[in-house]
Amino acid sequence: MTLAKDAVYVIAAYIGSALLYGTYLALLWSKERRLERGNRDLQPR
Amino acid sequence: MNWFAPAMTIAGKDLRLEWKTRDVVASVGLFALLVVVTASFAFPTTGDGREGIAAGVLWMAFLFAALLGMGRTMAIEKEDGCIDGLLTSPAPRESIFLGKLFANLGFTYAVELVILPVFIVLLRLDPAGGPWLLLLGTFMGTLGLVTVGTLFSAMAVNTRGREAILPLLVMPVSVPVMIAAVKVSEAAFTGEWGSTTAWLLLTLAYDAVFLLVAIATFPSLMEE
Amino acid sequence: MNVETDALPLDAAVLEEEARPLTRSKYRRPLGVLALVAATILVAMAFLYAPEDLKQGPAQRIFYIHVPAAWIGFMAFFVVFVGSLAVLFTGKRRWDDIASSSAEIGTIFTTAVLITGPLWGRPVWGVYWTWDPRLTSYLMLWLIYLSYLVLRGYVADPARRAKYCAVLGIVGFLDVPIVYLSVRWWRSEHPTQLVFERGGLPPEMLITLMVGLATFTLFYAYLMTVRVRTGRLQEAADEEVLS
Numbered sequence: 001m002t003l004a005k006d007a008v009y010v011i012a013a014y015i016g017s018a019l020l021y022g023t024y025l026a027l028l029w030s031k032e033r034r035l036e037r038g039n040r041d042l043q044p045r
Numbered sequence: 046m047n048w049f050a051p052a053m054t055i056a057g058k059d060l061r062l063e064w065k066t067r068d069v070v071a072s073v074g075l076f077a078l079l080v081v082v083t084a085s086f087a088f089p090t091t092g093d094g095r096e097g098i099a100a101g102v103l104w105m106a107f108l109f110a111a112l113l114g115m116g117r118t119m120a121i122e123k124e125d126g127c128i129d130g131l132l133t134s135p136a137p138r139e140s141i142f143l144g145k146l147f148a149n150l151g152f153t154y155a156v157e158l159v160i161l162p163v164f165i166v167l168l169r170l171d172p173a174g175g176p177w178l179l180l181l182g183t184f185m186g187t188l189g190l191v192t193v194g195t196l197f198s199a200m201a202v203n204t205r206g207r208e209a210i211l212p213l214l215v216m217p218v219s220v221p222v223m224i225a226a227v228k229v230s231e232a233a234f235t236g237e238w239g240s241t242t243a244w245l246l247l248t249l250a251y252d253a254v255f256l257l258v259a260i261a262t263f264p265s266l267m268e269e
Numbered sequence: 270m271n272v273e274t275d276a277l278p279l280d281a282a283v284l285e286e287e288a289r290p291l292t293r294s295k296y297r298r299p300l301g302v303l304a305l306v307a308a309t310i311l312v313a314m315a316f317l318y319a320p321e322d323l324k325q326g327p328a329q330r331i332f333y334i335h336v337p338a339a340w341i342g343f344m345a346f347f348v349v350f351v352g353s354l355a356v357l358f359t360g361k362r363r364w365d366d367i368a369s370s371s372a373e374i375g376t377i378f379t380t381a382v383l384i385t386g387p388l389w390g391r392p393v394w395g396v397y398w399t400w401d402p403r404l405t406s407y408l409m410l411w412l413i414y415l416s417y418l419v420l421r422g423y424v425a426d427p428a429r430r431a432k433y434c435a436v437l438g439i440v441g442f443l444d445v446p447i448v449y450l451s452v453r454w455w456r457s458e459h460p461t462q463l464v465f466e467r468g469g470l471p472p473e474m475l476i477t478l479m480v481g482l483a484t485f486t487l488f489y490a491y492l493m494t495v496r497v498r499t500g501r502l503q504e505a506a507d508e509e510v511l512s
Binding site: 161195197200203204205206207210213214216217218220221224225229243244247250251254255258259262266267268 | 322357409411412414416419420422426428430432433435436437439440441443445447448450451452454
């Protein structure tokens, strides 16, 4: 196992986690903004 | 314990109804039989470790059958509007749960007792570990499974997917008791005791914990 | 003996209404800032301060985002458990907000654990997955979380939804340690279990791990403040539609 190959896994883990958390955060914020503006979801969740 | 008497009455009602119509036992029994037969085509009947595989197949059949049966009994209850009748009666809510539990256990045990000999014959197994161990494991494992299933079926039947969500709720939670039941059945088939005592204790603990939790939480599910 | 019949808050058809603030929590901004700062420090420490593991190589650095996530994933479920108990005991909607928010956030962290775990396992131990007790319990935890979220989507009435999810939250939480025990006994009969080396950690690694735990805790708390509010806003919007 070369060092470079292992590094791929580490980067993937860190970037992947960041993407996961970041996406969730972005979804949360956008949902919040939408609700704040008084968007009426016609279908209750 | 004055939960018991009303529970037996409720269970008796369900079982008597079932005796007349044989609605649930027939469909569930046939389903379990089909699972066993289908599986016996796919799985090896000779070779090492087949007892373990056989035990796994057996409990998958029992699991699916139990889920099917529990979904049905609650659905029947809801369809006929019996739930409201039960709720307005002076029976304590805990008794309603126990009654449903006993009825579900009745159906499931009946199906299992028929399936077991069929299974043993079809897969050419030899319960060298003692048929009593097999029965004990089946009894205790099913108890845990049906306890959780009955509790969740009371919820599932009121969701927009009806009983369809029941397997989704039951299966993750039932993993420990399933593992234990499979290990005990495997021991019964192989005759090797191993850590069977530990598995039986785990099953006992699981049954006790979730029976208590179910009795404690069931009343809060029964509001309108 | 049931002396109480309909006096319990549990028997109320509607969960007790109380003023649940729809404004932003005052802790939100500080938590967010702290979490961001801590995360930056963590990444820096994970790559620059903590030494490389002699046996595992660079891939071991995943440890610093894997273990804290696992910790938070479990803690979040504990919050779901406490919130669920509170829903059933007090009947107050506030606790359902907390339980459901923690469940959703916990799912995210648990998903991260199940992703980073294999990414760590593959280079170091050669396998993406193994049925060892910790990973298997984690998989079960994730599945129980998912079933909780699915159940939430399947029940329309808020009071009923709260109670049903509360029961699942309680049952699920009590189940996880039993899953762990059962898998541990199951796998101990097959000694192919991978042993996670638990020997003493060098202090630099330990400190980095602590920073990781702090980061993830702050992040969780921040997410909670946002998610709880969003949940309440959503319910307020739903009620307006129905009225």
